[in-house]
Amino acid sequence: MYEPITIKDIAKALGLSTSTVSRALRGSYEISPETKKLVIEYAEQYNYRPNPIALSLKERRSRSIGVVVCEIANNFFSQAINGIESIAYNRGYHVIISQSHESYEREVVNVEHLASRSVDGLLVSLSSETDQIEHFRNLHEKGFPIVFFDRIAEEIETFKVVVDNYKGAYNATKHLIDSGYTRIAHVTSAQHLSISKERLEGYKAALADHGIALEESLIRFCNHGGMIYAELEEAVKSLTAMKNRPDAIFSAGDRLTISCLNALKSNGFRIPEDIGLVGFSNSPLVELLSPALSVVKQPAFEMGQVATELLIQLIESKRPVTEFEKVVLQTELFTRDSSAAKATEKKAKAKKAVN
Amino acid sequence: MYEPITIKDIAKALGLSTSTVSRALRGSYEISPETKKLVIEYAEQYNYRPNPIALSLKERRSRSIGVVVCEIANNFFSQAINGIESIAYNRGYHVIISQSHESYEREVVNVEHLASRSVDGLLVSLSSETDQIEHFRNLHEKGFPIVFFDRIAEEIETFKVVVDNYKGAYNATKHLIDSGYTRIAHVTSAQHLSISKERLEGYKAALADHGIALEESLIRFCNHGGMIYAELEEAVKSLTAMKNRPDAIFSAGDRLTISCLNALKSNGFRIPEDIGLVGFSNSPLVELLSPALSVVKQPAFEMGQVATELLIQLIESKRPVTEFEKVVLQTELFTRDSSAAKATEKKAKAKKAVN
DNA sequence: TTGTATGCGTTATCAG
């Protein structure tokens, strides 16, 4: 029904061979200027476009890279994807995005499909359900280029791009402590994720450094990363309903922070008067949501860029890469010295802390 | 470097011909059970996957559909994409997403690339910059399957999926009028977009039906659909700075509504006490942002689903489709009967209006 | 300077 023009069509129409046309189109020096002109003009007129599928088959590469993330409706990831696109675009690669929706099974399906030769490499951030990584190990062992970012598979020897989650969490917790809060809860994503572990460690360290005893009962793991609101709401409710309830929460993710805010507000808590909240979030809306809220922002765009550069390097390297790097970017803590924050009875120490 | 196993490899290893292996793998009845078993087990063991590129070349189709939207970091579109995926997924199609970032030029590039045979059809929502549609007309005339959704190209004879923008805008405006506002401004996207035109008409009709004179000076077009915050802020500022300033705003888009809210709040306006606001938005956050805010929600997910079904129908139809349909879905106006709204001096009429 | 033949991985057609 839709039959695009091919090199063969041009050859037939012009009484040439396909190879001559092919060479003329790619400006080979061994074609006479007249023939070249003839072919190129004809191609232009009929709007010839080389068939990328045929090219892929021939060159054994598709010039496209696959992205596997949990959700694009998450500011961190949509920003990261913009970074990925920005690099891929001017390196001649196309970007195929797929969502796991935090499901292990869909992650496996997506990875298998993309890797079975429709992309040249993969940029991956694990789903929160993923606690085994055989599907990546298999590919990796066969030499298929993979770069992990954000939620990484520590065990696989390849490039990884992350932020300093430890420090980010440390600073967030410290900021709450500095603002006078003492019973600080921690709401985070699935326990086995690299980011969860690191953020938990940062939280613990900050407490320890300020002489605050860790209370395991103040920690909540949300296995769906905040995607399932009920799960998060339950966590927040169980915290606020405690006999000796926490006076602040450190939330470790974009969706988590927004959902915490939501749950707290709809339960009648004012922030920061009634309860403190600092979270990881890349949403441009958080400051609107709560003008007094401080947030840890991740360099998502840069992360996408770096990961893509590394992946393309992997793809295009003739020899296997043996020295792998774990690139660590820094987060930024945006604190607000709003009047609301000062209105609390806690001593509010307004300072712009940047790690 | 990464060399996946092929049918040829299996044939060689098992001392068979490629055709036998091929048939065995697809369970052809004309292969003996023993051979079949042998081949299938070998393939399983070596994790054979057919090369989708070779299949595409042979079948002259890629079993994938392209999506061209302005931004994925927009709730309307990320929800629509989820709808697209949900249908495509279980019809055996893969989804390739590309963003125009509201740029005409990038839209053209994306469309050209996708259409030059790496996808079987296209789902398109125009960029706000796009005011000429030759790139689509060319493709469409050649029989390439395209379905438009949301921001459609009226002139092209194909399937289109939209919401009843007229009615949605009418109801939003009416809701403001019913709440006692009389000078209602309209902040919308680029003037030439189908959605802008229809929403503008709905706004005008609601005013007319309630005996309110239209004031052209209360209308603002934002050519970048709210993506460029400065543009929107300028629009809001110029409205609120008017000698006889509007007492309410109807904003016609997701980003526009959020940005309006932002601009109004940061200029010290309380909603709805100081100024009324109703907008199109699919963000799950708007109610958090302003608990008293009413919004027009679009059935984005369903829209993606319907558009995808139509596209697949187009792709798989043997004969050209001649009867095109414009599917119109209905929006929903979510009104909040919050105490804040009642606190206004305006007579607040709380009713659940559903169009 | 141009043409012929081959192969990328797969399946369909035709022979055996």
Added chain:
DNA sequence: CTGATAACGCATACAA
């Protein structure tokens, strides 16, 4: 029941 061959669109080694 199985094998050889051609074709999908393109690029290239090799011939002419």
